Amino acid sequence: MIRYAKPTTVDEALALLGEDSWRILAGGTDFYPAQGSKPFRDNVLEINGLAALRGIVETDSHWLVGARTTWTDLIRHPLPSAFNALKQAAREVGSVQIQNVASIAGNLCNASPAADGVPGLLVLDAEVELRSAQATRHLPLQEFILGNRRTALLPGELVTAIRIPKPAATGTSAFVKLGARRYLVISIAMVAARVVVENGVVSEAAIAVGSCSAVAKRLAGVEAALRAQPANHALAAAVQSAPMDELSPIGDVRGSAEYRQDAAREIVARAVLGTIDHSAGGKVAA
Numbered sequence: 001m002i003r004y005a006k007p008t009t010v011d012e013a014l015a016l017l018g019e020d021s022w023r024i025l026a027g028g029t030d031f032y033p034a035q036g037s038k039p040f041r042d043n044v045l046e047i048n049g050l051a052a053l054r055g056i057v058e059t060d061s062h063w064l065v066g067a068r069t070t071w072t073d074l075i076r077h078p079l080p081s082a083f084n085a086l087k088q089a090a091r092e093v094g095s096v097q098i099q100n101v102a103s104i105a106g107n108l109c110n111a112s113p114a115a116d117g118v119p120g121l122l123v124l125d126a127e128v129e130l131r132s133a134q135a136t137r138h139l140p141l142q143e144f145i146l147g148n149r150r151t152a153l154l155p156g157e158l159v160t161a162i163r164i165p166k167p168a169a170t171g172t173s174a175f176v177k178l179g180a181r182r183y184l185v186i187s188i189a190m191v192a193a194r195v196v197v198e199n200g201v202v203s204e205a206a207i208a209v210g211s212c213s214a215v216a217k218r219l220a221g222v223e224a225a226l227r228a229q230p231a232n233h234a235l236a237a238a239v240q241s242a243p244m245d246e247l248s249p250i251g252d253v254r255g256s257a258e259y260r261q262d263a264a265r266e267i268v269a270r271a272v273l274g275t276i277d278h279s280a281g282g283k284v285a286a
Helices: 010-019 031-035 071-076 081-090 096-101 104-110 117-122 220-226 235-241 257-279
Strands: 023-025 044-046 056-058 062-066 127-131 136-140 145-147 158-165 172-178 189-198 201-210
Touching: 010 044, 010 158, 071 081, 071 096, 081 117, 081 172, 081 189, 081 257, 104 117, 104 158, 117 172, 117 189, 117 201, 172 257, 189 257, 201 220, 201 257, 220 235, 235 257
Parallel strands: 023 044
Antiparallel strands: 056 062, 062 158, 127 136, 127 158, 172 189, 189 201
């Protein structure tokens, strides 16, 4: 017999997860399309009754984003400019109707290489909070998403929050997405960039690229090339000459591997310049 449950407390949900195998249903924007016309064969645990998992809270050490927080919640919440890239990405997640119900944690657990939210979270050094009935653990986002549709979530665990350490919530960020059309599109490549400028010089840089490898990647070579550079439009030249060894794009119907590689470098430069333009009061590059 297939079971369906809709707990109202996190403890109740964790107890259920500890006693049986479940498919977790949150916003449902990926859950139902993936099911298609096939009959349900798995137990379904709906977590939309868990009010404690929705919302954004600031603590002394972190920004905490509840697992059920929607993209619209994120867009509307006042956050430092380091979150600009994540907010821009939020506006690219499907349609407004999707943004109103799709959860941020669901975007991570779906583990698509083209998940719009991942690069913006990577440049914020995001951690994933995982709870079971027995324990709580925290994993860096880059250790949580293991590959296409694969995560480090263990049996009995539930993603309860995304944690952003305060030191990473500094500077200004920007997001650039390349697709075949402006809206409702799976990306060919996408970039989030976060830059901290002190005395006119880049003191810190965080760059992440999605859709150009099985998992979105931080680009250590580009980050190193940007540090200690004057914060002006010459940063584009530093991007053009920096290594991007982390990327391993594939070719598909949306673009060849070679096109993705070239496009990624171009939109990294645009995203970096977007952070500089924004911090100077100008228009963010698109």
